[in-house]
Amino acid sequence: MTDILTLVFRTFMSQTDVRKELTVVPPSPASCSALLVGHSRISRSVLLLAAVAAASEMGMRVVFFTQTQIQSLPVSLQKCVPSLSPESLKKIKFSYPRTVEELLQQVAGLHEPPNTSPTPPSLIIVDRLEGYLCGGAGGSLSGFQPGEQSCAAHLSALLCDTAAFLTQLLKQRSPSSAPCRVIASFQSEVDTGQVGREASATDPILAVLDRYFQVRCTLDRDSSYEAAAAGLQDVWHVYLSRTGITEASCTEDCEDGPAVAQEWQLLISPDGLMEFKLP
């Protein structure tokens, strides 16, 4: 799954940063699912960038599930994706299930021929899992219900099983578009308050999601002095754990083998422009 996230980071990389070529390695079947954990507003923008990057740069069909209508595309898209065309946007199908039951039905129906012809989707995105899983649709996040864990497991397992099935179909019909990946975002209940970051480790829903999503991408706001000194920009750290990313510098004197890039910086300007940097 990290290939799409790497593509996002590379496409929206800061122009002032030293340009490095990042090899986008197709994910192994065991790492086709990624969970974005952090502020839902930032996650949603990253998901939209991922959808558009996958559709326009890699020609993938994308299914994007969200409870909230997409009003506008992130400003970074217009600036950084020259190949952005209405045709590539048509490869993204936005669906707006209101409840977890509707979401389960729509994901479960992805194997049906109307959804798989001429080619099945290669990327399934779910925005704000917490809106579906915690305390009813977009409702109060207070009070954990034991049934929510089972529901989180059902949804996660269905997403993974659907991706596994669609991967088999893609291998037969369009091998270059295989495998089918899943990216979802989740904002932990404990992260919405002033509780310490480590508390997210005890979030019972997140513990279940971690069983099924092999890659975790954590978005963490940088509140350090340096970040404040950076001026008006919002600074975020992006940590990838359990990644399959390799990075190769394009500088001539670099003969080093691929190294693992597990951390990025995300800078957000007041106008909403998002830029990724290697720290």
Added chain:
Amino acid sequence: MFLPSVAEQLFQDIQKAYQETSQIPDDLLIALKFVFGPCALQALDLVDQQSVTCLSSPSGRKAFQVMGGSGCLYTCFVSCHYCPCPAFAYTVLRRNEGPLCKHILAVYLCQATAATQQESVSDQQMSALLSGTAAQ
């Protein structure tokens, strides 16, 4: 959500032994009990009662359906571990005491002993079963 390698090896051994002798030898039954605890005996019961069915739809999608001891039907996925039964929610998800429940274990044992029933359903029925909205 993958099996520990010891469990994977055990299922392979059971499959091999069953192909050769049409039974599961005692040492493997003891190993099964050792790895999965009381779940093992209950899962073997489900295998004996031919409780596991592999459902297929015209799209090629497959899923397992397991008839529980109480007569409830549980739909389990092919590629990852999930069962809607209370034991999975409590023992596996909440208490983190093992990788699977007796229904998922029964699916593995049925596959190893070629005891899985086969049934065809429509694509729409398959979608309803996977989403948990099918009338059972």
